[in-house]
Amino acid sequence: MGKASRDKRDIYYRKAKEEGWRARSAFKLLQIDEEFNIFDGVKRVVDLCAAPGSWSQVLSRKLYLPAKLVPDSKDKDHPLIVAIDLQPMAPIEGVIQVQGDITNARTAEVVIRHFDGCKADLVVCDGAPDVTGLHDMDEFVQSQLILAGLTIVTHVLKEGGKFIAKIFRGKDTSLLYCQLKLFFPIVTFAKPKSSRNSSIEAFAVCENYSPPEGFNPKDVHRLLEKIGSPSGVDDLDCSSGWLEGPNKVYIPFLACGDLSGYDSDRSYPLPKVTEGTYQSLDPVQPPIAPPYKRALELKKASSHGTRELEKLSLDS
Numbered sequence: 001m002g003k004a005s006r007d008k009r010d011i012y013y014r015k016a017k018e019e020g021w022r023a024r025s026a027f028k029l030l031q032i033d034e035e036f037n038i039f040d041g042v043k044r045v046v047d048l049c050a051a052p053g054s055w056s057q058v059l060s061r062k063l064y065l066p067a068k069l070v071p072d073s074k075d076k077d078h079p080l081i082v083a084i085d086l087q088p089m090a091p092i093e094g095v096i097q098v099q100g101d102i103t104n105a106r107t108a109e110v111v112i113r114h115f116d117g118c119k120a121d122l123v124v125c126d127g128a129p130d131v132t133g134l135h136d137m138d139e140f141v142q143s144q145l146i147l148a149g150l151t152i153v154t155h156v157l158k159e160g161g162k163f164i165a166k167i168f169r170g171k172d173t174s175l176l177y178c179q180l181k182l183f184f185p186i187v188t189f190a191k192p193k194s195s196r197n198s199s200i201e202a203f204a205v206c207e208n209y210s211p212p213e214g215f216n217p218k219d220v221h222r223l224l225e226k227i228g229s230p231s232g233v234d235d236l237d238c239s240s241g242w243l244e245g246p247n248k249v250y251i252p253f254l255a256c257g258d259l260s261g262y263d264s265d266r267s268y269p270l271p272k273v274t275e276g277t278y279q280s281l282d283p284v285q286p287p288i289a290p291p292y293k294r295a296l297e298l299k300k301a302s303s304h305g306t307r308e309l310e311k312l313s314l315d316s
């Protein structure tokens, strides 16, 4: 799909470029904040699965840049924002970048080291695997990313802190809700206005981090496995029997963002510009090392490239 046709179809894509956001996802975090005030009193944040960086931009603009403007403020008083992704990301002012896999224990260690003994007030995770279109599969892989995020949370989040994570709504949503409830007394699933209704995406907004008494972060997986097992945590048993009839789990679900604002599933006419022609804007920050970079290079390189491209698709 060409740039202009995306501009025509998707108002948030267009607005993101106009306002200097690297991706339309920025609006999702902003709309979650409108409803839940997630940045209140926040100084230290971890942004998991951050590339191309629009959430990190929001964090920088909401937390780092205002703090920098305070007269006589010292570097040590500035908010600490650590962003992690598999992909490299172009720099953002006030954001420390770590390239790594959040499911890898060593990545968690690197993040913890940046906090130097302090704890984070907020962890956000917009992680998404490459979507296959098979809903069960996509939901499963997505839940593994959230659990990896939760593992990092148990190491770096301070008690009382918040965790925001992208989820895919599906048949295991109730189980995920119960798992999150083990650590957070308040869990709401939110759907920002900028997230398309046609998408199964939503966001878990988890407040007031309170791990179970005597909890050891090393035991997070064992604890989560216990949910649903006969010897599991009694009051949070989410085995299938529990989820039926009178025991059904009702998950608080909230639409957020200005409900009379732009609808992400609608097409809006392009704005009129002088002389009546609309000029599509370039992306704010093209990906610096996209996975498809080599394929594009090969495509450019004539017939030789076509042969290499065929070889590339056979190898992968």
Ligand code: SAM
Residues within 6 Å of the ligand: 022, 023, 025, 026, 048, 049, 050, 051, 052, 053, 054, 055, 056, 084, 085, 086, 087, 100, 101, 102, 103, 126, 127, 128, 129, 145
């Ligand atoms: N929040 C970002 C923004 O506003 O620009 C968009 C995030 S994008 C929807 C999902 C990201 O998840 C991709 O950049 C992808 O590389 C990252 N990701 C997927 N699996 C990951 C993993 N295991 N570890 C780290 N990052 C991962």
